Amino acid sequence: MEDHISGIHEECGIVGIMSPTKKALAYDIYFGLFALQHRGQESAGIAVSYDSRKINYYKKMGLVNDVFEEENLKAFPDGNCAIGHVRYSTTGSSNVVNAQPVVFYGRFGRMAVAHNGNIINCDSLKSAMMKKGHVFQSSIDSEVIASLINLNSEENLRDGVLKTCAQLEGAYSLVIMADGKLMAVRDRHGLKPLVMGRRGDDIVFASETCALDSLNAEFVRDIKPGEIVTVDEDMNITSTFMQNIERHSCVFEYVYLARSDSTIDGRSVYDMRYDCGRYLAELYKIEADVVAGVPDSAIVAARAYSETTGLPLVDALSKNRYVGRTFIQPSQSLRENGVRVKLNAIKNNINGKRLILIDDSIVRGTTSKKIIKLLRDCGAKEVHMLIASPVVKYPCFFGVDMDSRDKLIGGYRTEEEICAIIGADSLHYLPIEYLIKACKGKKCDYCAACFDGKYPVDVEKYNCGKFVLEI
Numbered sequence: 001m002e003d004h005i006s007g008i009h010e011e012c013g014i015v016g017i018m019s020p021t022k023k024a025l026a027y028d029i030y031f032g033l034f035a036l037q038h039r040g041q042e043s044a045g046i047a048v049s050y051d052s053r054k055i056n057y058y059k060k061m062g063l064v065n066d067v068f069e070e071e072n073l074k075a076f077p078d079g080n081c082a083i084g085h086v087r088y089s090t091t092g093s094s095n096v097v098n099a100q101p102v103v104f105y106g107r108f109g110r111m112a113v114a115h116n117g118n119i120i121n122c123d124s125l126k127s128a129m130m131k132k133g134h135v136f137q138s139s140i141d142s143e144v145i146a147s148l149i150n151l152n153s154e155e156n157l158r159d160g161v162l163k164t165c166a167q168l169e170g171a172y173s174l175v176i177m178a179d180g181k182l183m184a185v186r187d188r189h190g191l192k193p194l195v196m197g198r199r200g201d202d203i204v205f206a207s208e209t210c211a212l213d214s215l216n217a218e219f220v221r222d223i224k225p226g227e228i229v230t231v232d233e234d235m236n237i238t239s240t241f242m243q244n245i246e247r248h249s250c251v252f253e254y255v256y257l258a259r260s261d262s263t264i265d266g267r268s269v270y271d272m273r274y275d276c277g278r279y280l281a282e283l284y285k286i287e288a289d290v291v292a293g294v295p296d297s298a299i300v301a302a303r304a305y306s307e308t309t310g311l312p313l314v315d316a317l318s319k320n321r322y323v324g325r326t327f328i329q330p331s332q333s334l335r336e337n338g339v340r341v342k343l344n345a346i347k348n349n350i351n352g353k354r355l356i357l358i359d360d361s362i363v364r365g366t367t368s369k370k371i372i373k374l375l376r377d378c379g380a381k382e383v384h385m386l387i388a389s390p391v392v393k394y395p396c397f398f399g400v401d402m403d404s405r406d407k408l409i410g411g412y413r414t415e416e417e418i419c420a421i422i423g424a425d426s427l428h429y430l431p432i433e434y435l436i437k438a439c440k441g442k443k444c445d446y447c448a449a450c451f452d453g454k455y456p457v458d459v460e461k462y463n464c465g466k467f468v469l470e471i
């Protein structure tokens, strides 16, 4: 989790609700987005449909509860369909023009799209469209998706979405509101999570189950890789599937991105993280006095390590919960300063102790170094670092901002070198086979490319390869 503090981010969170009756859905979307705040903190937006061709929307830079005040929510009309989005930018600059949902006039009157993921052939699709006279307002790939859906919907919306998906390569979970329908789409690899729930007669879609819980909606099922679900005004639910479906769910969702109280593709994130800690305990026996996790996502693994070994679990670090994630300030110097703002050591728990510190991942390494120094300054006699995932060596092109290899400490340093750089007494990682075992799936069902470089799509073809090789 080092970069919970210093800057590894999911691109977005999405939520959508269809109801048989008109009601104040903006409030529901607000609470859904609030539960997904960890997936994006730069901007938030809500769009409500109050007629099959009419949509009201509001979006702005900031956290959900900064963007939406009571009067903004009250200003929305009652509607029977609504979608929402929280964003962290990995493509397109951080400004309100790039905030979502994308709302536009098209074949079906006003339409709206919210997207989580990254389209790796977006540039070529966009330039081909621009040559034909299309214009774009923003630099986000979601606008390209929206334009393609409109362009391709000559027959009907569902066929338009299906044709569009056949043109897109990369990661996308979508909620689409148009023509009196709500659609939920998951790319053919199922890279980004997307779930369906039910609350009374309402159908809810969300990036994670924690958003369903916050709306008191009952989990129905995961949207399958390559599935397009349509809910119409009469609440009929139909599914269509894309061609060439090959599941490769993002394993990093379990490692860090998702909330521990979510379930993805049938596997509880909490249980998966617990098993990672248990495997670390089985693999690495270290002479130490106490074990601690870096808050928040590594706490579960630390608990498992403690319960497996009998070593006392302590709180070594206290997190200031009222500071937004430091990636709102993405420069390196601000990232580094942000660590001290966000975390402090609990001296009495570590003074004079040999400490095992568990974290979920090391990406850039800068935060781990600062945390270990902080712990030593506060009296820790030894700090042994255990990482509940393998070495992050390769960039992600699917919407998580682990960019070129030279920014990933594991991309150009050995484990011994990383240990020396971060100042740990020892450093061990969880091997990839244990990570997959903890997911309770088959290796081929997951994308673990940031660990093993095996991308589910031909990234070289889309000019991403240079970033893989550049170190």
Ligand code: SF4
Residues within 6 Å of the ligand: 191, 249, 250, 251, 252, 253, 395, 396, 397, 398, 399, 400, 447, 448, 449, 450, 451
């Ligand atoms: S490269 Fe890593 S972060 Fe990106 S989708 Fe694959 S597993 Fe997830």
